[in-house]
Amino acid sequence: MIKHLLKLAFTALFFSHTTSVAEVNDAEEMIRFTDKANKIEQWRHGTTKRFDTFEQFFLNAGGHAYTGAGYLFDIKNNHWLSYEEAIRVAPDLKDLIVNQEYTINITTEELLAFTNIQVPTNTLYVYLYFDRPVDAKKKTYMFAEQYSVDPAVEKLLIKNYERRKRFALIMQKHATIPWYLIEIPLIGFKPQ
Secondary structure, three states: OHHHHHHHHHHHHHHHHHHHHHHHHHHHHHHHOOOOOOOOOOOEEEEOOOHHHHHHHHHHOOOOOOOOEEEEEEOOOOEEOOHHHHHHHOHHHOOOOOOOOOOOOOOHHHHHHHHOOOOOOOOOEEEEEEEOOEEOOOOEEOOHHHHOOOHHHHHHHHHHHHHHHHHHHHHOOOOOOOEEEEEOOOOOOOOO
16 A cells, blocks of 8 residues: 555656646747737748758758748749749738749658648648747847857848838738748757
8 A cells, every 4th residue: 555655756856847837838839829929920820840940941942942932832832932923912912922943843741741740731831930949038030149259240230130020011012922930940050
């Protein structure tokens, strides 16, 4: 009987500790994505698994990986839209789409797996904006202080973040195109 009670007490202690650690991590993660912390942007969120897989994805497609860059994807036809095609779909997105020609052949399932997003049913197009994680308190990219000592680079990062917020305001006008911020983790990042 005592063994059984000790086993129950140990199990309860173990799960209470595990739960409290999970709750702290979840709480920290939730603060990052709350409406209060994300009032202006209001992005739906996705992520690539690693920075180097993000780079490799675009290299395999015959192009360069750009952060702070947006693309339009046709969900129904499994088609990565070119700049011209995207502008025909939504002319006011001309400043929000990367003006590079890519021949990216990817199925919708592969894209959803790569970006870790779920798309609402009956969606025709999705807007994907690839960018690095931002520290909402400092209003700059999370790793900016680690890799940029040059004030010009720091100004560029701040400008890119402001640009991303402006893009979010433009995308709020597109009720039929879900828009996603695909955060690129620093895992696999190699500063140049």
